[in-house]
Amino acid sequence: MLRPARLVTLALTRPKPVLAVWLVLVAAAALVAIRLDPALTAGGFSDPRSPSAQAETLIEHAFGDEPNQSLVVLTGTHTVSPADVATATRILRENGAVTVTGPSTTPSLASSDGSTVVLAAGFPGSNADVQSKTPEIQSALHDISGVDAYLTGQPALDYALNAHSKEDATRAELIAFPVLVITLLVVFGSLAAALLPLALAGSALAVSYALGYLATRFTDISILYTNIVSMVGLAVAIDYSLFIVKRYREELARGADSDTALRTAFSTAGRSVLFSGIAVAVALVSLFIPRLMAFTSIALGGIVVTVVALLLSLSALPAALVLLGPRINWGTLPLRARAGHPAGAHAPRAAARTRSMVTGLIAAAMLVVVAGPTLGLSLQSPVASATILPPQDPARVGLETAQARIGDHDLFPIQVIVSAPASTAPAAFLREVSRITSLAAARSDVSAAGSVTSAGVPMAQLERSLATPGAIPPSLRTMLTRDNGNFVARVVVTAADGPDSVAAHRLVAALRDEPRPATYSIAVTGATAQGLDFDTALEGSLPWIVGFVFLLTFAMLLVAFRSPLLPLLALAFNTLVVGASLGILALLTDLVTRTPVNSVTPVLLFAVMFGLSMDYMVIIISRMIEEHRAGRTFDEAVTIGATSTRGMINSAAVIMVAVFASFTSAQISIVREIGIGLGVAVTLDALVIRMLVMPAVLRLIGPRALPGHPQVTAVEGDRHSDALAPRRQPVMSPDA
Known part of the structure; x- marks a missing residue:
């Protein structure tokens, strides 16, 4: 197995072959990466192992429901004509719809004034197959004159999500790269030094996209993979390059030759990069715990791009620096020279030290206050809505038009599936179905409930139909059937407060908990139930995710510092940053969009920030x-440690914030939330926690905060040991 130290040594001694291998890999990856977007899957916000998913499978098997339901919304200023409905029906059937339901059989699919009509179409095959028909169906619907026609429903919403996700990633990269060029020029003051990190970042993205495509050959990968690769990849690849290149140029400026400067840079900053990369990857591993596609795709994308960026930083970057040598300063700009930290810096006077401690503690208290709204956050994924899409998207416009003019009654019903073995008396089974229907209809949080027992068919006729295999009339088979000999009935329930409301989620839980005879089973499904099951799976995984990240963070920092106190402080600081950033995000989304934060965002923010802040x-x-x-004295050490690293930390933070800010232009709300949350978190971490709160807390604790164990070595910025190592000393520690 090739250790990081050997990888760096190989790059330093044989730079041309190492760079040649990377160039070939990146070129090949670019050819594969262009195939990624069509291979990704929309959605991922449901639990395939949940009770609602199992009930959905039962419905498809027992009642013959098609697995994919699309909706066509026809709306205008006047009554929608039968001819328009017939044209839309023909378009759907020509494109593969097996069933089309409209107002003629379900009157509630039309508005009271007839100006809006919804057609529900069932399509066989996979969701991806139906998605591929979306552009053709939408184009044909646009040709219907006199009405506005929209194609919506899950396949159309997923198609739109795919399209906007690709646009968001491309737009963010186009925004980020020019901003990063300017930022790096200001940080380095040299064109060559500024372009090198960007080249590595572009290479990391290309390779990660290609690896993502290869992964889609074996499993479903969410479209969020692309966004997280762009977001995390640009941030870590450029930051890792920044740490190493900055230290290399500092050593050159002190008069070291190129070889010595390189070895010093990689024995100090290189170890910091290695530690950080491992920390980010380890933190993201926690997102595999829920076993939900949205999270596994985010975890996979973040881990892949971090590892690729780490490999590039420890192989391609040193090889490029060897070949460039002092030419890394090519294209130096006439910028004002930065003042370095004076070697003889002192500890602050007592009054200044007290002010520093008070300021830091006040800042910590303010972060606690800002984090307050986080305690009131409720994790809920809006699966029965299109709010994740931009407001002008046709699929969202169509769905919201139908909801506004017709309502949610037949768009997102709660379906209760009652089943019993064939040995059950038909009369007893129908009485149980009737009881559940009546119980649901009597609830204050239900606006309507119906089943075969409330359809006006005589009970004796239903009993005879159920008792004789094959005797159930076709008109009743969508509500009552026999599946493998078992009796199966469907009860359709409409929540009074809408499918995504808290009350609707409680209604699903109540229906599932309803007592029933021992041999009966009750399954609840529909969009509301699927959303509840997703949120339940996520909430059940939260303690494990938090515990995993806390434990691994503590262990890694314990290894780094040989002190239990510093890892505990790191956990407290990181928790404070995540809490405050979530509080700010919740406030911003409430003020701007008046919608709750998506349940994915807090968990992702927690995992990513714990890795990045390490x-x-x-x-x-x-x-x-x-x-x-x-x-140096304790106070001097704290002062010099904070001030001498401030420039590097702030430069790295500016780069990360620039990357994350570029994703605030995203049309997909969850991507926008993640960009805002990470940008705020990095800003708070660098400017408030590291510069104010941490020094204040360390001074409050006193000298025992810094361990004096002889095995503790600097990870970055060591100017007293590794920096003066002889030429043949390993470029990284033997255990790296």
């Missing part, structure tokens, strides 16, 4: 330990 903690604390071991 390098800041390690860099600053390592430098403080370093100065303390070199003989």
Whole structure:
């Protein structure tokens, strides 16, 4: 197995072959990466192992419901004509619809004034097959004159989600790259030094997209894979390059030759990059715990691009730096020279130290207050709506038009499936179905409930039909059937407050808990039940996700610092950052969109930020330990550690914020939320926690906060040991 130290050594000693291998890999990856988008899957916000998913399978098998339901919404200023309905029906059937239901059989699919009509079409095959027909159906519907026609429903919504996801990633990259060029030019003051991290970032994205396509050959991958690869990939690839290139140029500026400068950079900053990359990947592993496609795709994308960026930083980057040598300063801009930290910096005077502690503690208290709204967050994924799409998208417009003019009654009903063995008396089974129907209809949170027992058919006729196999009339088979000899009935329930409301979720839980005879089973499905099951699976995984990340973060920092106190402080700081950023995000989304935060966002923000903030903690604390071991007082070590790393930390934070801010232009709401949340979190982490709160807390604790164990070495910024290592010393520690 090739260790990181050996990988760096190989790149330093044989730079041309290493770069040649990477160039071939990136070129081949680019050819494969262009095939990724069509292979990705929309959705991922449902639990395939949930009770609602099992009930959905039972419905398809017992009642013959088609697996994919699309909706056509016809609306205008006047009554929709039968001819328009017939034209839309013909278009649907020509494109593969097996069933088409409209107002002629279900009057509630038309508005009271007849100006809006909904057609529900059932399609066989996979969701991807129906998605592929969306552009053709929508184009044909646009030709219907006199009405506005919209294709919506799950396949059309998924198609739109795919299209907007691709547009969002492309737009964000086009916004981010020019901003990053300017930012890196300001940070480095050199064109060559600025372009090198961008080249590595582009290579990391290409390889990660290609690996994502290969993964789709074996499993379903969500469209969120593309967004997370762009978001995390640009941030970590450029930041890792920044740490190493900045340290390399500093060593050149001190008069070191190129080889010595490279070895110093990779024995210090290189170790920080290695630690940070592992931390990000480990934190993202926690997102596999829920076993939900949206999270597994995000975890896979984040881990893949982080590992690829890490490999590039420890192989292609040193190889490129060897070949460039002092030419890394090519294209130097006439910028004002930065003032370095004076070697003889002192600890602040007592009054200044007290002010610093008070300021830091006040900042921490303010973050606690800002994090307050997080306690009131409810995790809920809006599966029965299209709010994740931009307001002008046709699929969203069509769905919201139908909801506004007709209502949710027949669009997202709750379906209760009652089943019993064939040995059950037909009369007893029908009485149980009738009881459940009446019980649901009597609830204050239900606007309507119906089943075969409330359809006006005499009970004696229903008993005879059920007792004789094959005797159930076709008109009743959508509500009553026999499946493998068992009796199966469907009860359709409409929630009074809408399918995505908290009351509707409670209604699903109540229906599932309804007592029934021992041999009977009751299954509840529909969009509301699917959303509830997704949220339940996520909430059940939260303690495991938090525990996993906390435990691994503590263990990694314990190894780095040989002190239990610093890892505990890191957990507290990171929790404070995540809580405050979620509080700000919740406030912003409520003010701007008046919609709740998607249940995916807090979990993703938690996992990603715990990984990304690790390098800041390690860099600053390592430098403080370093100065303390070199003989400085505790106060001097804290002051120098915080001030000497401030420029690097702030530069890295600016780059990350620039990347995350570019995703605030996303049309998909969840991507926009993640971009805002991560941007706010990185800003708070770099400017408030690391520069104000952490020094204040360390001074409050005193010298025991910094361990003096002789095995503790700097991860970055060591100017007293690794920086002066002889040429033949390993470029990274032997256990790296």
